[in-house]
Amino acid sequence: xxxxxxxxxxxxxxxxxxxxxxxxxxxxxxxxxxxxxxxxxxxxxxxxxxxxxxxxxxxxxxxxxxxxxxxxxxxxxxxxxxxxxxxxxxxxxxxxxxxxxxxxxxxxxxxx
Numbered sequence: 001x002x003x004x005x006x007x008x009x010x011x012x013x014x015x016x017x018x019x020x021x022x023x024x025x026x027x028x029x030x031x032x033x034x035x036x037x038x039x040x041x042x043x044x045x046x047x048x049x050x051x052x053x054x055x056x057x058x059x060x061x062x063x064x065x066x067x068x069x070x071x072x073x074x075x076x077x078x079x080x081x082x083x084x085x086x087x088x089x090x091x092x093x094x095x096x097x098x099x100x101x102x103x104x105x106x107x108x109x110x111x112x
Contacts, residue, residue, distance in 0.1 A: 001027045003095070004052055004078075005088055006062040007037065012084050012091055012105075016042050016065040023088060024055055030096045042069075049076045061091060064107065083110035 003026075006012060006019035013019035022040035025032045042048040052060065053076050060073060065082040073080045084091055086105045094102055 001059070002055060002057045003027055003092075004055070004057040004060045005092065006040065006042075006060075007088055010088055012061065012063050012086060012088060014063040014085065014107075016062045016069060016082070019062070022052075024057060025092065027096065032092070032096070049073065049078070052076065052078055061095065061102075083107045 002024060005023045005025070006016060007021040007023050008014065008019065013021075019040050019042055022038050023035060024038060025035040027033070038051075040048055040051070049072065057078055059079045059081060061081045061084050063083065063085060065073075065080065070080050070082060081095075081102065084102055084105045085107045091102065091105050094105060
């Protein structure tokens with residue numbers, strides 16, 4: 001499985017559209033076996049999604065995203081996990097070790 005996370009410094013990018021960097025991690029047996037940081041342009045959604053599709057990303061963890069963008073992400077066969085905030089490493093740890101429970105990392109006002 002490949003997992004992508006929008007990055008701003010060492011935190012999840014607060015808004016998908018503003019993300020300039022993305023971490024792509026290959027996961028096997030709940031462990032990251034390979035990862036890379038890449039430039040990312042979601043302000044041009046089709047270009048950004050084409051990149052994720054080309055990298056065979058299965059899941060995208062990100063900050064705020066519109067309903068329309070969410071539907072577009074899903075059309076590319078990618079599972080969006082939106083409205084997540086916090087340290088990239090802590091979010092990845094929670095996703096991989098706590099049965100994908102990220103409720104502690106939801107943005108204020110996001111549904112639990």
